[in-house]
Amino acid sequence: EAAVTQSPRSKVAVTGGKVTLSCHQTNNHDYMYWYRQDTGHGLRLIHYSYVADSTEKGDIPDGYKASRPSQENFSLILELASLSQTAVYFCASTGQGGNERLFFGHGTKLSVL
């Protein structure tokens, strides 16, 4: 079973502060994704990456940055956290792009106060 590890599992941040969510996979997957989960909206794609040192914007990238320093690691950065960014964030990876199975991490619950 593919392993995707997210840290932290939960975080409380202050409005205007910087938040970094980390994701690590040990599956030799090229494709990594950051999704946001909100009730009524499902899973929405924020940023994704096909290769190290390159990231792409997803459907809701505003207010987020991403970094892929290596094949194994993919971070999501909130430079100025806002109340509206309170959500659960999921990282996922796959070896063959969106036509194949995504392996998800357990999620990070972010509360911005």
Next chain:
Amino acid sequence: GDSVTQTEGLVTLTEGLPVMLNCTYQSTYSPFLFWYVQHLNEAPKLLLKSFTDNKRPEHQGFHATLHKSSSSFHLQKSSAQLSDSALYYCALSDHPSSSFSKLVFGQGTSLSVVP
């Protein structure tokens, strides 16, 4: 753009009754369709994926049939179990012929099975 619609936000069923969760889609292409399931406090995981040869995928008693004519991929099970209680997502791949495709998810349907 591509989209997936799950009309039911919450479905409550009595154990033993059949399950049907609706999923319809809009896509420029002939996409792959998926069902993912997320149990409480767990990560989403793949439940089913559509086949290219119109075979019906099945897993853990669940099955789904891709109907291109009606753009639907409804999830079904003949008899609900308490352990089926979870959040179910329907999703499609936006460029099925490309490895650079991404998944587009629906809003999710929360299934609650009661005794």
